[in-house]
Amino acid sequence: MNPYALIDLHCDTLTALTPEDCHLPASLRSPAKKAETVTALAKRVRNTNTLDLPGRHFSLSAVPKEVHWCQCCAIFIPDELHGEEAIAYYDLHQRSFHRQLEALSHKVLPCRTAGEVESAWAAGKTAAILTVENGSVLAGRLERVETLAQDGVRMVTLTWNGENEIGSGHTTDHGLSPFGREAVQALERQGILVDVSHLNDQSFEDLLHVAKQPFVASHSNARSICGHKRNLTDEQILEMVRRGCLIGLNYSQDFLRTGTRPAALDDLYRHVEHFLKLGAERCLALGSDADGTDVPPGLDGPERFAGLYQYFLSRGLSRRQAEGILWKNALNFFRK
Numbered sequence: 001m002n003p004y005a006l007i008d009l010h011c012d013t014l015t016a017l018t019p020e021d022c023h024l025p026a027s028l029r030s031p032a033k034k035a036e037t038v039t040a041l042a043k044r045v046r047n048t049n050t051l052d053l054p055g056r057h058f059s060l061s062a063v064p065k066e067v068h069w070c071q072c073c074a075i076f077i078p079d080e081l082h083g084e085e086a087i088a089y090y091d092l093h094q095r096s097f098h099r100q101l102e103a104l105s106h107k108v109l110p111c112r113t114a115g116e117v118e119s120a121w122a123a124g125k126t127a128a129i130l131t132v133e134n135g136s137v138l139a140g141r142l143e144r145v146e147t148l149a150q151d152g153v154r155m156v157t158l159t160w161n162g163e164n165e166i167g168s169g170h171t172t173d174h175g176l177s178p179f180g181r182e183a184v185q186a187l188e189r190q191g192i193l194v195d196v197s198h199l200n201d202q203s204f205e206d207l208l209h210v211a212k213q214p215f216v217a218s219h220s221n222a223r224s225i226c227g228h229k230r231n232l233t234d235e236q237i238l239e240m241v242r243r244g245c246l247i248g249l250n251y252s253q254d255f256l257r258t259g260t261r262p263a264a265l266d267d268l269y270r271h272v273e274h275f276l277k278l279g280a281e282r283c284l285a286l287g288s289d290a291d292g293t294d295v296p297p298g299l300d301g302p303e304r305f306a307g308l309y310q311y312f313l314s315r316g317l318s319r320r321q322a323e324g325i326l327w328k329n330a331l332n333f334f335r336k
Contacts, residue, residue, distance in 0.1 A: 004066060004067055004068070004306075004309065005067060005068035005069070005070075005121065005323075005326065005327040005331075006067055006068070006069050006070070006286065006305060006306055006309075006326050006327055007069075007070040007072075007117075007285060007286065007326070007327045007330040007331060008058070008069075008070070008071050008072060008248075008286050008287065008288050008290070008305065009072050009155075009216065009218040009219065009246070009248035009285055009286060009287040009330065010072055010074055010131070010133070010157075010197070010218040010219040010248055010250075010287040010288065010289055010290075011057070011058045011071060011072065011073060011074065011288055011289065011290035011291055011292065012074055012076050012133070012289065012290065012291045012292030012293075013050055013051055013056055013057070013058045013059075013071075013073065013290055013291040014050055014051060014073040014074065014075060014076075014093060014096065014097055014100075015050070015074070015075060015076045015093050016050060016056070016291040016292065041092075042092055045092055045093065045096045046096070046099075049100050049103060049104065050096070050100070051073065051100050051101075051104065051108070051128070052100070052104055052107070056290070056291050056301075057288065057290035057291045057295060057299075057300055057301060058071060058288070058290040058291060058301075058302060058305075059301075059302065060104060060107045060108055060126055061107070062301055062302045062303065063126055063302045064302060064303055064306050067302075067306045068121035068327070069126045069127070069302070070111070070117050070120075070121075070126070070127040070128075070129065070327070070330075070331075071126060071127070071128050071129070072129045072131045072154075072155065072218065073097060073128055073129065073130055073131065074131045074132060074133040074157070074292075075090055075093040075094060075097070075130070075131070075132045075133065075137070076133045076134065076160075076292065077089055077090060077132065077133065077134040077136050077137055077160070078134075078160070079134070079136070079160050079161060079162040079163075079164070079169075081136060082136055082139070082164070083139045083140075084139065086134075086136040086137055086139055087137070087139050087144075090132065090137045094130070094151050094153075097110075097128075097130050098110070098152075101128060106125075107125060107126060108120075108125055108126040108127070108128050109123065109125050109126070109127060109128065110128055110129075110130065110152060111127040111128060111129050112129070112152055112154055113334070114331055114334035114335040117129075117331065117334065118331075129154050129155070130151065130152045130153050130154065131153060131154060131155040131156065131157070131195070131218070132148065132153055132155070132156045132157065133157040133160060133195075133198075134157060134159060134160040134164065135156055135157070135158045135159055135164055135165070135166040135167075135180070135183065136160075136164040136165065136166075137156070138165065138166070138183060139165070140165035140179055142179075142182060142183065142186050145183065145186040145187055145189075145190050145192065146190060148190070148192060149190040149191070149192060153192060154191075154192060154193060155192060155193035155194075155195050155216060155218065156187060156192055156193070156194065156195060157195040157196075157197055157198055157218060158180065158183075158184075158194065158195065158196065158198070158199060158203070158207075159198050159199055159203065160198050161198060165177060165179050165180070165183075166179065166180035166183050166184075167180040167199065167203040167206070168199070168200050168202065168203050169198045169199065169200060169203075170198055170199070170200045170229040170230050171200075172200060173200060173202065174200075174202065174203070175200075175202035175203045175205065175206040176203050176206035176207060176210070180203075180206075181206070181210045184207060184210045184211055185210065185212070188211070188212060188213045193215065193216050194207070194211060194213070194215040194216065195215070195216045195217065195218045196215055196216070196217050196220075197216075197217045197218050197219050197220045197230070197248075197250075197287070198230065200229070201229075201233070201236075204236055208239060211243075214243050214244045214245045214246070214333070214336070215240075215243075215245050215246075216245060216246045216247075216248070216333075217232060217240065217245070217246070217247045217248065217287075218246075218248045218287045219248050219249075219250040219252075219287030219288070219289045220232050220247060220248070220250055220255070220287070221249060221250050221255045221256065221271045222234070222237065222271045222274045222275060224274055225257075225267075225270050225271050225274050226254075226255055226256055226257050226258055226267075226271070227258055228254055228255050228258070230250075230254075230255055231255055232247070234278060237275065237278050237280060238278055238279070240280070240283060241278060241279045241280050241283055244282075244283070244333075244336075245283055246283055246285055246329065246330060246333045247275065247280060247283050247284055247285065247287075248285045248286055248287020248288075248330075249268060249271060249272065249284065249285070249286055249287060249325070250287055250288070250289050250293075251268065251288045251289055251290070251293070251295040251296065251299040252289050252293035252294065252295065253293070253294045253295065253296065254293070254294075256268055256271070256296070257270075262296065263296045264296050264297075264298065265296060265298045265299070265311060267296070268296075268299070269311075269312075269315050272284065272312070272317075272325070276321070281321060281324060282324060282329055282332075283329060284324065284325050284329060285325060285327075285329050285330040285333075286305070286308070286325065286326065286330075288305060290305075308322075308325075308326065309322050309323075309326050312325065312326075
């Protein structure tokens with residue numbers, strides 16, 4: 001196998017319709033305009049291949065030909081949507097994912113297993129894995145977990161910034177709900193990875209008492225390096241290392257450094273160094289948050305994502321460490 005590969009655990013490209021409207025149109029929050037906006041949004045989703053638009057952080061056509069690429073594509077569900085609205089929003093984008101992959105099948109294949117990822121690479125195609133960001137997709141109903149599994153969803157970020165039926169994100173202060181504890185177990189039974197990025201500290205602590213399988217922080221950095229509450233504490237990182245979990249480095253400016261200076265590649269490396277000091281060498285991966293956040297200039301496209309391999313080597317990482325971060329750790333985790 002070509003040693004130059006890349007697995008990215010999180011991007012928002014699937015639901016990012018325009019650069020100015022990366023998530024949900026503001027008018028959708030206005031009840032008076034909601035029906036009109038939803039109709040317009042549905043039309044745009046049905047007619048836009050968001051995974052192959054030029055000028056994005058991620059675009060299938062921009063993936064370097066020499067790189068075996070696997071992209072986890074999240075259906076981001078805004079905190080404003082609950083119940084049937086959240087389900088409808090998910091369904092719209094789930095259908096879009098499968099429509100796009102059929103239309104672009106000469107470039108990309110949908111994958112549910114590590115073996116399917118490797119088969120896509122052997123065929124010279126990008127591997128795409130469907131994920132969901134925000135457990136509001138369950139609408140408080142455990143039977144929805146099986147539906148997600150049938151749709152091909154392989155990972156669910158339990159919350160976004162706020163609170164849903166499962167628990168609390170980093171802007172709120174409650175923990176997991178009783179339903180949330182059941183949902184974690186149901187996700188594990190279906191083989192869907194539990195993603196703790198966005199959880200607040202209490203919800204994370206509650207998860208530790210429920211989770212039986214290793215879990216993922218698909219796009220989170222180290223709080224000791226950048227004090228944002230979205231990042232992981234040293235204690236959380238150490239526990240994830242102990243459990244054999246997976247952590248994706250987030251390229252977001254806000255989660256790379258504090259202060260007024262724009263973030264740069266060296267700020268990302270500071271997080272890498274800290275994770276390695278905490279023993280996370282086999283747990284560390286990439287989780288770009290592409291097309292869902294502001295990123296440094298050196299991390300604004302697939303060629304530059306792939307350039308992290310040489311950059312890590314130039315900073316003194318061994319080939320084993322660099323390959324582990326770019327793809328081996330994630331692929332081994334998927335296999336297990």
